[in-house]
Amino acid sequence: MSHTDSEEIAAEITDDPPVRVTIVLPCYNEEEHVVDEIKRICSAMDASGYGYELLAVDDASTDDTLARLREASAVFPHMRVVAFGHNGGSGTVRRIGSQRARGEYVVWTDADMSYPNERIPELVAMLDADPEIDQIVGARTQEMGTHKALRVPAKWMIRKIAERLTNTRIPDLNSGLRVFRRDVARPYLRLLPPGFSCVTTITLAFLSNQHTVKYVPIEYAKRAGTSKFHFVRDAYRYILQVLRMVMYFNPLKVLMPPALWLLGIGAAKFVYDQVRNPLYMPNNTVMILMTGLIIAAIALLADLIVRSREHP
Secondary structure, three states, X not given: OOHHHHHHHHHHHHOOOOOOEEEEEEEOOOOOOHHHHXXXXXXXXXXXXXXXXXXXXXXXXXXXXXXXXXHHHOOOOXXXXXXXXXXXXXXXXXXXXXXXXXXXXXXXXXXXXXXXXXXXXXXXXXXXXXXXXXXXXEEEOOOOOOOHHHHHHHHHHHHHHHHHHHOOOOOOOOOOOEEEEHHHHHHHHHHOOOOOOHHHHXXXXXXXXXXXXXXXXXXXOOOOOXXXXXXXXXXXXXXXXXXXXXXXXOHHHXXXXXXXXXXXXXXXXXXXXXXXXXOOOOHHHHHHHHHHHHHXXXXXXXXXXXXXXXXX
């Protein structure tokens, strides 16, 4: 008997529909509100009629989050608790949770009460209704995080870089609420970094490979508890991850523009040097031209490597 057949028989015995939706919920030091978040998610999913499982992953919390999760699992039958032995980061939680998912649709969200998780069934229904869409992202209409004066311009700049490199409008690059098709995302899961930039990675992986991503406006509330976001460190990781992902799929987008600029500047300076002093080429002109040629050669070599390998 196949695994699918056994799942269908079990569903008939328990009068529950087969699992179609897997919700991955990273939990780290969320003891004060995690049960309220679980209630909100399970209530919405129970009313939706979708068969679902809630994977609540404790990322080695230092408070009583794991105890709260285990208590809640006795009340919510569709909930499974996974406990990490050491802190792996939200990206690791989402990657492992997505790999263990049984549902055809995987939902990522947070346990900090900031996202409207009661809208999860609505997002799932949108994806279920349109086979042309591979991922739906909840695009936040406002920024409620800490260091708002710094985060807003930094995120805007990173988002514009990503839009430029992917030729796609991206209303929200790093929203934590999204639903995607498990089979489409599975090849890209190994690319996920351990930290917050995993949400940026999955967005760019889809866009870089011509998968359709739809953005749905959502409200974003002030998070409960203490933020784990570190502005300087995480902003640097976001920028690095954007460049890394585009380099992985389309290195010409990153390397060829500066190469062409350097070659253009070098050619213009060469003409100027010849007019000013014929048959003489200064060292700085040679350096500009050679740097442009080297970067262009690296860009072409990287593009050849990308096109010759088998994409995930």
